[in-house]
Amino acid sequence: MRQSIRPGAPLMNSRQWAEENNMSKLIPILAVMFSASAFANTAEGEYIARIADCVACHTQKNGDEMAGGKRFQTPLGDIFSTNITPDRQQGIGAYSYEEFDRAVRQGIARDGHYLYPAMPYPSYEKMKEEDIRSLYDYFMHGVKPSAQKNQASEIPWYFSPRWPLRIWNGLFTETAAGTAVAQDPQQNRIMRGKYIVEGPGHCGACHTPRGIAQQEKAYDSADPVYLSGAMIDGWFAPSLRDLTLADDELQALLHRGRSRHSAVAGPMSEVITQSTQYLTEADRRSVSAYLLSLNSDKAHGDRVVSSERAKTKNASGNALYFRYCSTCHAIDGKGTDYNVPSLVNNAAVNAEDPANLIKVIAWGAETPVTKGNIPYKMPAYQGEISDEQLRDVVNYVRGAWGNHVEPISEQKIKDVLENKH
Numbered sequence: 141m142r143q144s145i146r147p148g149a150p151l152m153n154s155r156q157w158a159e160e161n162n163m164s165k166l167i168p169i170l171a172v173m174f175s176a177s178a179f180a181n182t183a184e185g186e187y188i189a190r191i192a193d194c195v196a197c198h199t200q201k202n203g204d205e206m207a208g209g210k211r212f213q214t215p216l217g218d219i220f221s222t223n224i225t226p227d228r229q230q231g232i233g234a235y236s237y238e239e240f241d242r243a244v245r246q247g248i249a250r251d252g253h254y255l256y257p258a259m260p261y262p263s264y265e266k267m268k269e270e271d272i273r274s275l276y277d278y279f280m281h282g283v284k285p286s287a288q289k290n291q292a293s294e295i296p297w298y299f300s301p302r303w304p305l306r307i308w309n310g311l312f313t314e315t316a317a318g319t320a321v322a323q324d325p326q327q328n329r330i331m332r333g334k335y336i337v338e339g340p341g342h343c344g345a346c347h348t349p350r351g352i353a354q355q356e357k358a359y360d361s362a363d364p365v366y367l368s369g370a371m372i373d374g375w376f377a378p379s380l381r382d383l384t385l386a387d388d389e390l391q392a393l394l395h396r397g398r399s400r401h402s403a404v405a406g407p408m409s410e411v412i413t414q415s416t417q418y419l420t421e422a423d424r425r426s427v428s429a430y431l432l433s434l435n436s437d438k439a440h441g442d443r444v445v446s447s448e449r450a451k452t453k454n455a456s457g458n459a460l461y462f463r464y465c466s467t468c469h470a471i472d473g474k475g476t477d478y479n480v481p482s483l484v485n486n487a488a489v490n491a492e493d494p495a496n497l498i499k500v501i502a503w504g505a506e507t508p509v510t511k512g513n514i515p516y517k518m519p520a521y522q523g524e525i526s527d528e529q530l531r532d533v534v535n536y537v538r539g540a541w542g543n544h545v546e547p548i549s550e551q552k553i554k555d556v557l558e559n560k561h
């Protein structure tokens with residue numbers, strides 16, 4: 141996916157950037173183009189668009205920003221996100237505020253058709269009206285219009301009538317949660333975090349399991365299934381209810397894509413690059429406070445399945461680890477602070493479903509791109525080692541240094557790597 145509104149060269153400070161881009165000459169021109177008040181309004185909306193990550197889904201690789209065209213697989217067939225730039229013909233330039241609000245919070249387009257829930261309106265439904273207003277100002281005045289055409293969905297005609305979606309909505313979406321204000325500052329922080337995660341942040345879209353109709357099984361932390369972990373495009377988005385990350389580690393991860401002991405790979409990288417790195421410090425603290433408030437006792441003890449078999453000797457895996465991994469992840473599995481993640485008590489290593497662990501070793505990984513941080517790379521081993529060896533090294537790290545998860549079979553490796561995401 142194109143990431144053109146992410147910051148430029150990571151190590152340049154803003155003054156260097158301004159010089160490089162000849163800002164001194166540009167400023168007077170910009171001042172004429174935007175009145176100061178238009179600037180102020182769209183900045184708020186731009187922030188909301190960031191935390192709601194509209195760009196991630198509404199921008200196609202090499203396409204114009206927010207001009208849609210990204211493909212989504214649904215059980216019925218593929219659909220495409222649409223052009224939401226202010227272009228009047230191809231985009232949403234003709235949307236009134238009320239129509240925009242109805243699309244974002246209720247999933248109903250301007251012409252009255254129901255949107256597929258690939259658009260996360262069941263979460264956006266919880267967003268405050270003032271935030272929707274700021275978003276609208278930003279989309280109408282802060283986003284560059286694009287005449288990129290929308291693509292028709294590939295859903296077979298007999299499924300195409302969108303009326304079943306109305307029934308879907310009646311069954312599965314909830315009404316907006318009330319917003320109460322507490323006296324205790326920590327409580328307020330948790331409530332703000334809850335708002336971001338459950339509303340604009342739509343974290344449940346990946347971290348909450350889905351039911352038979354593809355609906356997320358819950359949209360609110362009152363239900364223990366909410367954020368309890370789910371497969372998404374062949375990756376496992378782990379439970380956020382029993383994180384073993386400390387508060388500062390979690391905040392650093394959301395901000396910089398890596399922290400002292402951890403890093404992420406796969407679809408979460410993009411979430412950090414496009415969205416969470418922009419959270420203000422206060423909002424980052426709130427998200428962390430909320431997520432850690434969900435922690436069950438599980439997090440502090442037996443999150444991993446103990447197994448006798450995992451503890452049996454694995455000479456091949458041990459040798460492979462020393463040959464291929466220990467230079468970076470260290471002999472004790474603890475990596476290097478801030479650079480190479482620790483594999484001890486690591487969510488990807490200890491997940492019941494080893495998909496992420498297998499993919500990262502086979503295809504390599506890179507820490508998410510964030511402002512001011514050079515990404516660190518891990519090499520890809522597919523082709524270098526056989527599936528059998530891959531199994532051995534996977535089982536080694538899943539059984540070493542106090543990790544003790546069920547070993548996996550070679551067939552599991554083959555199954556996971558078939559899914560090319």
Ligand code: HEC
Binds near residue numbers: 189197219255256
């Ligand atoms: C997880 C992916 C995803 C995210 C995030 C997302 N959208 Fe969408 N959106 C879609 C898809 C897919 C469609 C097309 C659905 C359809 O055709 O039924 C869509 C459709 C829309 C439409 C209807 C446009 C039309 O063609 O009339 C609007 C408006 C819209 N999105 C606005 C937004 C805004 C604003 C945000 C951020 C607050 C956002 N979307 C975030 C996936 C997403």
Ligand code: HEC
Binds near residue numbers: 372377390402408487
């Ligand atoms: C597009 C899907 C997707 C969305 C949306 C998403 N996540 Fe994730 N998340 C993942 C995946 C996949 C992983 C596993 C990454 C790995 O194994 O390296 C992950 C991992 C994480 C982790 C690391 C857990 C650990 O113990 O190491 C945290 C924390 C997290 N996500 C928080 C969030 C928050 C907060 C949001 C909402 C702002 C969010 N995620 C939205 C897919 C997603």
Ligand code: HEC
Binds near residue numbers: 533
């Ligand atoms: C050249 C240094 C290097 C080597 C060699 C290396 N890694 Fe990595 N590894 C990294 C870096 C850097 C990351 C962080 C990338 C990211 O964001 O996931 C990483 C990430 C990982 C992760 C994902 C952690 C997470 O939380 O998402 C796992 C698992 C892993 N490595 C295991 C291994 C294994 C097993 C080997 C040997 C087969 C290996 N690595 C070899 C540098 C290395």
